[in-house]
Amino acid sequence: MVRKAAVLGAGVMGAQIAAHLANAEIPVVLFDLPAKVGDPNGIVMRARDTLSRLEPSPLATAERIDYIDIANYAQHLDRLRECDLVIEAIAEKAELKADLYRRIAPFILPNAIVASNTSGISIKLLSGSFPEAMRERFCGMHFFNPPRYMPLVELISSGRTSPALLDELESWLVSRLGKSVVRALDTPNFVANRVGLFSMLAAMRHAERFELGFDVVDMLTGPLIGRPKSATYRAADMVGLDTLTNVIATMRRACDGNHSDPWSEYYATPAWLSTLIADGALGQKTGFGIYRNDGKQIQVLDQRIRAYRDCRDSSDEIAPEVMAILKNRSPAGKFAQLRACNHPQARFLWAVFRDVFHYVAFHLADIADNARDLDLAMRWGYGWAQGPFETWQSAGWQSIADAVQADIDADRAMSTAALPAWVFARVEHGGVHRSEGSYSASGGTIKPPSTLPVYRRQLFPDRVFGEEANSSVMSGTTIWENEGVRLWTLPEIDNDIAIVSLTSKNHTLGHDVLLGMQEAVARAEADYKGLVIWHEAPFAYGANLKEVAGLISGGQFDRIGSYIAEFQKTTMTLKYARVPVVAAVQGMALGGGCEFLMHCAKRVIALESRIGLVEAAVGLIPAGGGCKEFAIRAWQNSARTGSKEPVDFILPAFTSIVTSRVSGSAMQAREQGFVLDSDPIEFNAKELPYVALRIARGAAEAGYYPKLSPRNVKVAGRAGITTCEAMFAEMCQGGRFSEHDCFVARCAATALCGGDIEAGSLVDEQWLLTVELNVFLELVNNQKSQQRIQHLLDTGKPLRN
Incomplete structure (x- = not known):
């Protein structure tokens, strides 16, 4: 399907997307702006050289870099005529993307595909910068960082994108690039980042309410609850605190405009985070942020003393009664105990889970075709062991729904918006996931998994909680x-x-x-x-x-x-x-x-x-x-x-x-x-x-x-x-x-x-x-x-x- 590709933008994501295409035996032309001094290709040359030094390596083998050609927009746009696929991965500013699209449009082959790697800008909005004839071959193709290792790619239609093209792209992404694809709706931040950002902001808000240290929160929101070691604040440092702030601002602008969101007031940068950014503490890329290394000792920012202290990287910081709850193998028992426990750490965890459950239930119709797509997006894009609906269903659909609604009624939740009626209608079915498929809030029906032929090659596909009945067919x-x-x-x-x-x-x-x-x-x-x-x-x-x-x-x-x-x-x-x-x-x-x-x-x-x-x-x-x-x-x-x-x-x-x-x-x-x-x-x-x-x-x-x-x-x-x-x-x-x-x-x-x-x-x-x-x-x-x-x-x- 794709014999040669171009990637526009040699930043962190663009260069690594190019590397993974080269891994897959697809030659790539990597573009960026012409350098202001020296070799016009200097920006791309430096980006390509950096690929060889990164760890973990974006290159499957060192010689793959030989399949990434360098180019700049001033001299080499005609090389786009060689390419079947063009992926745009420049800065997250709609006006910059629109200007670039107008420049490249005359050089795109009639049958070529153009995709944006935007993490949240409207694909419909971006498509308007292309001539009418090109719009059906334009879509969103959002890779997660690092592109070689993170399985999720969100594929987003502009509303005009050819359905057949999306099917072909999904099949190609799955089999050729080894990706796990979710068809996202064209809403702010799409699926995974929408839920992931809210989950992070909820954790930050409740950490402040319950006066928990950043390192303690990371212990609570990491592997103990089925999340990656980066948890909450370490993940913020990894993403870049300035980048996180930009994503929050983009989300707030989008939701204050055409998208109603009862949680929009929470899309705001905390004051302590703004202070760090003003001091140049942007996270891992600057060497310090919420965490920093002091020689061999990892230190963490302590808001109470407004200074760094040695990090308490030990499970001893978790209260014994809370640790006992988290070790409970019964999801229903675990959540019942969290709700009943008065320790601030238990109250913090329940509050975060409650507000995420509330959020995904309210927004399911807006941000995902069905509950399965949302859950798998969080597993594939954020490394969660279970998606939020899986966690909810495994803990007992009705008991969690009743507990969440009770907290909403008592004004303990982050929003007073009621749970949607469909939540309680699913009680008799035990939740949103069943052997035949998952619930679609927008359609009010059960949607089966994709039937694209490429998935016949997956004899043991990823399944969500509640789909287990299907696995008996393939148990052998x-x-x-x-x-x-x-x-x-x-x-x-x-x-x-x-x-x-x-x-x-x-x-x-x-x-x-x-x-x-x-x-x-x-x-x-x-x-x-x-x-x-x-x-x-x-x-x-x-x-x-x-x-x-x-x-x-x-x-x-x-x-x-x-x-x-x-x-x-x-x-x-x-x-x-x-x-x-x-x-x-x-x-x-x-x-x-x-x-x-x-x-x-x-x-x-x-x-x-x-x-x-x-x-x-x-x-x-x-x-x-x-x-x-x-x-x-x-x-x-x-x-x-x-x-x-x-x-x-x-x-x-x-x-x-x-x-x-x-x-x-x-x-x-x-x-x-x-x-x-x-x-x-x-x-x-x-x-x-x-x-x-x-x-x-x-x-x-x-x-x-x-x-x-x-x-x-x-x-x-x-x-x-x-x-x-x-x-x-x-x-x-x-x-x-x-x-x-x-x-x-x-x-x-x-x-x-x-x-x-x-x-x-x-x-x-x-x-x-x-x-x-x-x-x-x-x-x-x-x-x-x-x-x-x-x-x-x-x-x-x-x-x-």
Whole structure:
């Protein structure tokens, strides 16, 4: 649909949107104003250079930046004729956007799409700056920051936008860019920012009423209630206090004008916030705002003393009775207790929840097509574990509705507006979400989820509370299971391809998983045409270190040897299965998890996967076939080139292993050799099972059979070990590595190079596995490696001894 794109505006959002388009194999022309001095492209050049330094990186791999071209409005508008999609991401001022639209209109292709990344300006208003013929191909396309990582995109029609175009855009955003799309209405701040801003302002107002410190409020409004760690005030610092003030002002202007809002009086910047901005304290971008770093100590602004103090970053600040309420697993019980508790922290929390419930109920008809869209917008755009209607429904629709209305009647709520009549009409239905869909206040009906064909690729889509009845259709049929894995099928999708999922804690690869995986392959070979390894992230955290540490403490080193031999048997079973085994990977695939995927016939990887062989961090080496696979690939690559020796291809793998380097994306994992060029990378992790099942089906129907185990593998041997050691010695010059690190590095080199034998020796696959096993056992018997294992289990952090 989009072969080339342009992004107008090289600010924080524009540059990062361009980066994500480049991640998705879409070349981009990034525009901004011509620089007043020096190179006219200076503004864009600096923005593009900044992309390479940002953390977390907006680029899936460093070379993606080569697909972002630089341009300026004065010289290069004709380049817009190359582009199928133009995304405007300049400052949030309608007059600036209108002027730019008039300038670019003559250069836009007739069939090109133009979209604004505005976070809240009316799309209908903006569309008026285009010629009549272009208006049906203009819409709002609001990405959330950072665009690579935040799933939500709000898609907004101007009222004139072609419905077919919006359907095409939604499908493209979902599958190609990996986004979660909500069709927002053209109202101020659209959906997520409308509710998110109000929630933040409500928290700020009630924090002042109940005299709670900023840091205490952040403890209360973060993970304890299913919200991100940034909570309220940290989030304000991250957004930028000046930006937040601008959003508040925009919201007030919009709601005082054509949009009636009983809460409009609260769209005002608190006096303390105005003072901070006047002092240049704008949050993270200036180094201080509500919070600041004083050396290693984080400090927070204390309004009572009008100065910074050390931050109380401890749950000890939460009153015990309030903490007990928040730990209550019954939503209904939790909210009943919050309402009954007189502690200021409990009263604060109930007040914030109450006013958000009130707000979203009153405004549902105005700001969202249905309750599902609003809830998912808050989950995808703000990281809430549940949207407000989900929280309300799970706590008991009627009891919450009655409590909110009682507070409104008693003048305790922020607004005296009554709850809409539909709220009480939904009591008999238990709320707004049902198995067949969610309530639309504007239409007075239940709206089902989107039926666009792209969503058929999501076998397990995100569901809201109350939709669970639908999930039984896709829960699958269990074939066999043990304590570590479940083997099952999806008869509705493909009854000939089996799925095996890890069920162990944290998806670690203990003895039950190894035996279970072998059994799964055997059953797939007997009764099915293929096997897919898939489960929710993480893919696998590797060997069960607690199990290994227990054997070490008991002196049972022979059992450790048997465990590694069983691990190698499992990976070889995956590699030489008589049916195609496809690994569908998302999240972490570390250590043994990485070795599992390396041995499968095929892999399909979610973009945001973190993959690596990290055993060196605990003083060990990969011994489940990871070193062996790299040795074989080095020999194969050497044979193909004819001009290089195996050690030339060993060195990158050696560096990754000894530094325990984990890929920042699936693309980086491909660069590191964990993922092959032929393995597809999926931007939308929800599509993984669908794609994996079809890859397995396609391989089976193409007549899949496993390759023969390689013989006469030419290894780098003793000379290769020496080369690796020399390379590591250079890495050690900065003092980052200890003497034991050097020993571990030599062990890794030995396994990768086929053992301490002559360079060019010919060995088979089993030889390489035996070298791995022997080297691993040597390290397990080493006291310093044992200390590293125990330290990681005790602290969760690596030890450099």
